Amino acid sequence: MNLHEYQARAVLKAAGIPVPDGDVATTPAEAEAIARRVGGTVVVKAQVHTGGRGKAGGVKLAKTPAEANEHASRILGMKIKDLVVSKVLVVPAAEIASEAYVGLIVDRETQRPVFMVSPAGGIDIEEVAAKTPDKIFKLAVDPRYGLLSHQALGLAFKLYSEFPKARAAAKIMEQLYTVFMANGASLTEINPLVTTPDGAVVALDAKISIDDNELERRPDLAALRDDSSEAPAEVEARRAGLTFIKLDGNVGCVVNGAGLSMATMDLVKYYGGEPANFLDIGGSSNPEKVVSALRIITGDPAVKAILFNIFGGITRTDDVANGIKTALEKFPVKVPIVVRLTGTNEAIAVKILQGIGMTALSDMDDAVQQVVKLAKEAA
Amino acid sequence: MSVFINRETRLVVQGITGRDGSFHAKQMLEYGTRLVAGVTPGKGGQKFEEKVPIFNTVADAVQATGANTSVIYVPPGLAGGAIAEAADAGVKLVVCITEGIPVVDMMRVIPFVREKGVRLLGPNCPGLISPGQAKVGIIPGQICTPGNVGLVSRSGTLTYEVVNHLTRAGIGQTTCVGIGGDPIIGTNFIDTLAAFQADPDTRAIVMMGEIGGTDEQKAAAFVKANVTKPVVGFIAGQTAPPGRRMGHAGAIISGSSGTAAEKMAAFKENGIAVMERPIDVVKLVQAALK
Numbered sequence: 001m002n003l004h005e006y007q008a009r010a011v012l013k014a015a016g017i018p019v020p021d022g023d024v025a026t027t028p029a030e031a032e033a034i035a036r037r038v039g040g041t042v043v044v045k046a047q048v049h050t051g052g053r054g055k056a057g058g059v060k061l062a063k064t065p066a067e068a069n070e071h072a073s074r075i076l077g078m079k080i081k082d083l084v085v086s087k088v089l090v091v092p093a094a095e096i097a098s099e100a101y102v103g104l105i106v107d108r109e110t111q112r113p114v115f116m117v118s119p120a121g122g123i124d125i126e127e128v129a130a131k132t133p134d135k136i137f138k139l140a141v142d143p144r145y146g147l148l149s150h151q152a153l154g155l156a157f158k159l160y161s162e163f164p165k166a167r168a169a170a171k172i173m174e175q176l177y178t179v180f181m182a183n184g185a186s187l188t189e190i191n192p193l194v195t196t197p198d199g200a201v202v203a204l205d206a207k208i209s210i211d212d213n214e215l216e217r218r219p220d221l222a223a224l225r226d227d228s229s230e231a232p233a234e235v236e237a238r239r240a241g242l243t244f245i246k247l248d249g250n251v252g253c254v255v256n257g258a259g260l261s262m263a264t265m266d267l268v269k270y271y272g273g274e275p276a277n278f279l280d281i282g283g284s285s286n287p288e289k290v291v292s293a294l295r296i297i298t299g300d301p302a303v304k305a306i307l308f309n310i311f312g313g314i315t316r317t318d319d320v321a322n323g324i325k326t327a328l329e330k331f332p333v334k335v336p337i338v339v340r341l342t343g344t345n346e347a348i349a350v351k352i353l354q355g356i357g358m359t360a361l362s363d364m365d366d367a368v369q370q371v372v373k374l375a376k377e378a379a
Numbered sequence: 380m381s382v383f384i385n386r387e388t389r390l391v392v393q394g395i396t397g398r399d400g401s402f403h404a405k406q407m408l409e410y411g412t413r414l415v416a417g418v419t420p421g422k423g424g425q426k427f428e429e430k431v432p433i434f435n436t437v438a439d440a441v442q443a444t445g446a447n448t449s450v451i452y453v454p455p456g457l458a459g460g461a462i463a464e465a466a467d468a469g470v471k472l473v474v475c476i477t478e479g480i481p482v483v484d485m486m487r488v489i490p491f492v493r494e495k496g497v498r499l500l501g502p503n504c505p506g507l508i509s510p511g512q513a514k515v516g517i518i519p520g521q522i523c524t525p526g527n528v529g530l531v532s533r534s535g536t537l538t539y540e541v542v543n544h545l546t547r548a549g550i551g552q553t554t555c556v557g558i559g560g561d562p563i564i565g566t567n568f569i570d571t572l573a574a575f576q577a578d579p580d581t582r583a584i585v586m587m588g589e590i591g592g593t594d595e596q597k598a599a600a601f602v603k604a605n606v607t608k609p610v611v612g613f614i615a616g617q618t619a620p621p622g623r624r625m626g627h628a629g630a631i632i633s634g635s636s637g638t639a640a641e642k643m644a645a646f647k648e649n650g651i652a653v654m655e656r657p658i659d660v661v662k663l664v665q666a667a668l669k
Contacts, residue, residue, distance in 0.1 A: 106482050108562045108592045108594075113486060126634060143483075144490055144491070181483055185483075211482045213628065214482075217456045217481070245625065256536055257534060258534060258625055259534020259536060259537030259587070259589055260537040260539075262589060262590070262616040262617075262618075262619060263537050263540070265619070266618050267657075269617065278623075278625055278626070280626040311540055312519075313536060313539055314517055342543070365656065365658055
């Protein structure tokens with residue numbers, strides 16, 4: 001789960017990391033008041049979960065509070081890559097002497113939190129990594145001991161040659177490491193970390209992603225989620241305990257297990273079709289989950305046929321059959337459904353489906369070929 | 380023979396009185412696994428199914444029963460601690476089925492487990508089965524049969540699909556190993572491939588990967604350098620969009636890295652026969668065993 005810039009800023013500030021003054025506004029009047037309070041030229045920044053805000057006109061300089069009001073009224077409500085802006089961050093326009101990058105990620109290879117720092121900040125770090133890899137410095141932290149002070153200072157000297165600045169940056173890195181571990185982040189990034197003409201080191205912009213697995217035990221972090229940045233069907237699916245990702249095709253897929261879900265989508269493609277979605281109903285799926293799954297998939301007008309691919313292990317295939325039956329009683333499904341199921345309680349499931357005039361296939365390839373054909377006929 | 384578990388495996392189930400733990404403990408007993416102990420703090424002294432003693436701690440269970448392998452079915456917030464407890468108690472293999480463990484917990488527990496010299500399988504995995512000998516985890520026993528193919532996979536139900544094809548075609552397995560769908564796991568493809576290479580009964584290996592990370596690419600290079608047995612591979616997620624977590628926490632294409640195309644190319648370059656569909660496993664393994 002990604003935090004907005006204003007949320008990430010608040011997390012860093014609470015940890016003691018210096019961030020510029022300023023605040024978040026939901027109305028032009030609020031933006032104007034913040035601009036008046038901080039004084040001088042301010043930046044009005046759209047708070048949306050996408051890159052390219054500046055190019056889209058979502059980041060504007062304002063010399064006066066009145067100008068901040070004008071910019072905010074234009075930015076609030078505008079769409080950036082289909083996302084409606086509902087909040088703006090108003091911060092003083094910093095005078096910048098230098099820009100650096102400090103990031104901390106979960107590294108799969110070392111299985112540790114890894115710092116990535118670069119004196120070439122302010123721009124996309126992947127671009128720096130591609131063009132000038134010698135300007136990126138990495139350090140894997142041993143989570144048993146945390147970031148040691150000499151390690152932090154060593155990294156900081158890669159950014160600044162003067163000791164006072166390096167010392168300030170080292171402290172920020174130690175604080176950032178604490179933020180990362182204490183909040184179960186998968187990414188914490190300060191870009192840019194700037195120095196001001198008077199020598200202060202400040203986190204000008206920040207990005208934090210929280211590991212989704214952390215949210216269960218951290219309602220305070222879960223409350224920071226902004227549903228408006230997600231497709232409504234994906235939000236509905238998450239609330240129903242399903243993993244759903246919308247794609248561009250017309251064959252709806254309901255599968256148990258992530259690997260089998262991906263393999264099913266791939267097989268749809270192999271046989272000349274296009275999957276409309278990824279949908280994993282999970283392990284011990286009850287009939288209610290299946291009802292939710294069908295409701296979500298039939299909500300997509302592009303779907304011309306639906307495939308169930310269930311390999312019963314923990315998942316009982318009769319639960320799935322009962323879910324299909326209940327769903328068809330509750331709301332009309334106008335597109336054809338092809339069901340493949342095998343495994344736990346298969347015989348019972350087949351009977352349930354026969355009772356409502358449906359048949360079940362036991363072979364995945366047969367089922368996929370059939371659903372692709374039906375989708376093509378209906379398209 | 381087999382890898383990681385066999386007839387000598389003495390299993391302790393952590394979370395044996397929970398909904399999932401008790402269900403699968405029963406299945407493992409029915410399969411013939413030597414289930415010697417269960418652990419649920421506060422329920423020490425009770426018995427599971429009137430025969431398996433329950434202990435308060437893994438250390439007590441190991442001391443009383445000589446358990447050498449643990450399987451974990453405890454909720455995600457407690458599972459990291461359960462892994463460390465098992466490793467500390469002296470079992471040699473810890474299998475963690477639990478899905479949804481916070482990644483910071485795994486980063487803390489993995490160095491601890493390694494320091495103890497313990498093998499961790501998972502988390503977020505279906506466990507493993509050596510057909511006819513022992514099953515530890517949740518892989519349905521009836522779809523497997525003893526034989527000469529070793530299988531290693533990042534997924535659960537997709538593994539069942541492929542094992543089912545093998546079994547129906549009369550091709551048995553030495554051990555089927557689910558390594559898990561998380562970004563940080565204890566045992567990877569290379570560890571398992573090395574075990575299959577060393578196992579005299581395994582004559583061919585099936586490797587089931589998916590998008591995300593570089594484990595498959597590294598495993599492919601390892602196969603070329605160190606594995607003399609034929610290897611057949613599959614990658615799930617050819618139609619997955621970049622930047623989205625496809626169910627498994629580890630199944631995500633970051634930027635242009637970790638795609639199915641990249642992994643399949645790595646397989647082919649290193650002499651691994653690539654399955655286009657799950658059912659292709661039959662013809663490719665049959666060809667490999669000739």
